[in-house]
Amino acid sequence: EQLVESGGGLVQPGGSLRLSCSASGFTFSNYWMQWVRQAPGKGLVWVSRINNDGSTTSYADSVQGRFTISRDNAKNTLYLHMNSLGAEDTGVYYCVRDLLVLRTSRNYYYYFGMDVWGQGTTVTVSS
Amino acid sequence: EIVMTQTPLSLPVTPGEPASISCRSSQSLLDSDDGNTYLDWYLQKPGQSPQLLIYLVSYRASGVPDKFNGSGSGTDFTLKISRVEAEDVGVYYCMQRIEFPITFGPGTKVDIK
Numbered sequence: 001e002q003l004v005e006s007g008g009g010l011v012q013p014g015g016s017l018r019l020s021c022s023a024s025g026f027t028f029s030n031y032w033m034q035w036v037r038q039a040p041g042k043g044l045v046w047v048s049r050i051n052n053d054g055s056t057t058s059y060a061d062s063v064q065g066r067f068t069i070s071r072d073n074a075k076n077t078l079y080l081h082m083n084s085l086g087a088e089d090t091g092v093y094y095c096v097r098d099l100l101v102l103r104t105s106r107n108y109y110y111y112f113g114m115d116v117w118g119q120g121t122t123v124t125v126s127s
Numbered sequence: 128e129i130v131m132t133q134t135p136l137s138l139p140v141t142p143g144e145p146a147s148i149s150c151r152s153s154q155s156l157l158d159s160d161d162g163n164t165y166l167d168w169y170l171q172k173p174g175q176s177p178q179l180l181i182y183l184v185s186y187r188a189s190g191v192p193d194k195f196n197g198s199g200s201g202t203d204f205t206l207k208i209s210r211v212e213a214e215d216v217g218v219y220y221c222m223q224r225i226e227f228p229i230t231f232g233p234g235t236k237v238d239i240k
Contacts, residue, residue, distance in 0.1 A: 034229070036177075043218075043220065043231055043232075043233055043234045044169070044171075044177060044220055044222075044231045044234075045231070046227075046228050046229035046230065046231070049227065049229075058227040058228070060228050061228070094176060094177070111163065111165070111182065111183065111224070112182055112186075112188075113167050113179040113181075113182030113183070113186075113188055114167065114169075114179060114222075114224075115179045115182070115188055115189075117176040117177055117178065117179075118176065119176055120176055
């Protein structure tokens with residue numbers, strides 16, 4: 001079970017970036033997914049989440065309207081599209097596995113913690 | 128949003144000695160619909176990604192040794208390490224997942240005296 005982020009880099013203020021997270025070793029389409037970030041020397045901050053089929057999303061107030069989370073279950077990949085980037089968005093972005101959803105006649109939800117984290121990808125916003 | 132606080136923020140520990148970290152939430156983390164209390168503990172070792180230690184207050188994640196124990200209810204929670212070893216150093220975070228936005232505590236830095 002592994003998550004591998006990519007797409008980070010140096011971007012100018014006001015610029016855009018798209019992060020990707022490739023999942024392997026588990027059934028990606030059965031899990032909600034999250035993005036969590038960490039500014040240099042600071043703590044963990046939740047950014048966004050998406051449900052297992054991509055139909056619902058949530059965002060932190062600090063990124064609402066600027067960031068878009070999405071997923072492609074056929075490609076086992078999670079994305080974070082980031083626009084209007086500012087210095088406050090600088091940090092390491094982690095892709096994280098979240099809630100398990102098993103579907104029969106209805107959805108059953110199982111929470112075992114945010115149990116798989118990627119290695120992170122670094123975003124630096126600077127001129 | 129739910130505010131998470133932790134004490135202490137820094138915890139120097141003698142190897143082999145126990146350690147305890149407290150976490151408090153600004154509102155109850157008990158979900159009355161399913162009966163679960165959504166409080167987790169994560170450890171971020173130096174230079175590494177965070178890793179899950181404890182979920183739903185007291186359930187150890189896969190591979191986590193039984194020297195780590197979580198307890199608590201409602202708004203007050205504790206992580207106890209029975210015997211701290213050098214490999215346990217890092218920053219410990221509590222986190223609530225009962226509602227969005229998910230929020231983390233500020234972290235408790237555990238190091239060896």
